[in-house]
Amino acid sequence: ELPREMVLPELRQQFNDGDESRRIRLAYGLAGFGDVRVDLLVSKVATCSPDEVDNLVQALGNSSDEAVPALETAAQLADTAEDWPLKSRLAMLALQLGSPGLARQMCQPQADPIQRTSFIEECSSWYGNLSRLARLAAEVDDGPLRSALAIVVGSVPAAYQLVDDR
Numbered sequence: 701e702l703p704r705e706m707v708l709p710e711l712r713q714q715f716n717d718g719d720e721s722r723r724i725r726l727a728y729g730l731a732g733f734g735d736v737r738v739d740l741l742v743s744k745v746a747t748c749s750p751d752e753v754d755n756l757v758q759a760l761g762n763s764s765d766e767a768v769p770a771l772e773t774a775a776q777l778a779d780t781a782e783d784w785p786l787k788s789r790l791a792m793l794a795l796q797l798g799s800p801g802l803a804r805q806m807c808q809p810q811a812d813p814i815q816r817t818s819f820i821e822e823c824s825s826w827y828g829n830l831s832r833l834a835r836l837a838a839e840v841d842d843g844p845l846r847s848a849l850a851i852v853v854g855s856v857p858a859a860y861q862l863v864d865d866r
Contacts, residue, residue, distance in 0.1 A: 708733045724748075731759035738763055742770045745793065746786045753828030757796045768799045775802050784818030792823050795836060800845060807848040820848050824855035 711733065715726040724744050727737040741759055748756060760767035771794045778787035791802035806815040827833050830853065837849035 704733060708735065711735075724752075728755050728759050731762045734762060736760065736763035736766070738766050738770045742767070742774050742790075745774070745789050746783075748789075750826045750828075753792070753826060756793055757828055760793065761797055764797045764799075768794055768797055771797075771799075772802060784815055785822045787815070788819040788822035789826055791819060792827065796828060796832065800840060800842070803848075804842050804845045807842075807845045809844055816844070816848060820851050820855070823852045827852060827856070830856060 708730075711726060711729050712735070715723060715730060715737075718726055723740065727740050730737060731741075736759060738760065741756060744752075745756065760771075771790045775787050775790040775794075778784075778790060787802070788806065791806050794801070795803040803819065806819045808816070810816070833849065834853050837846055837853055840846045840849060
């Protein structure tokens with residue numbers, strides 16, 4: 701294992717000089733050393749693949765006091781734009797960082813169930829660690845959110861349920 705004082709400056713240099721395609725991976729590395737690039741990470745939520753969810757949770761979790769408000773701000777913008785898939789992803793991240801407010805809001809029964817439906821649909825493939833999500837579903841004390849999470853977990857194909865150690 702290399703010393704922090706050697707690795708961190710190199711990561712920062714590569715992040716600053718690197719091309720856009722490498723920046724998010726470098727941001728994950730920086731977050732592991734406590735240098736969390738919250739704005740960049742939150743800005744990439746819309747385009748990140750399902751394989752990136754756990755990386756985002758881990759990286760943003762290193763600065764959850766800053767990350768949760770950034771996720772909430774981005775969710776307000778997504779709400780204004782009626783970008784329900786993005787808002788769903790932001791809500792899923794906030795939930796996994798210990799802040800269920802956005803997910804709770806999206807999953808409340810309403811005359812137009814578009815947000816709840818979008819949350820369930822988007823998060824059925826964009827959820828991260830399935831066992832962590834199942835634990836969250838069991839711990840949530842909000843009925844509508846718990847039922848949405850149960851549907852999400854139940855929507856994951858059985859093959860993924862058996863091997864999902866992400």
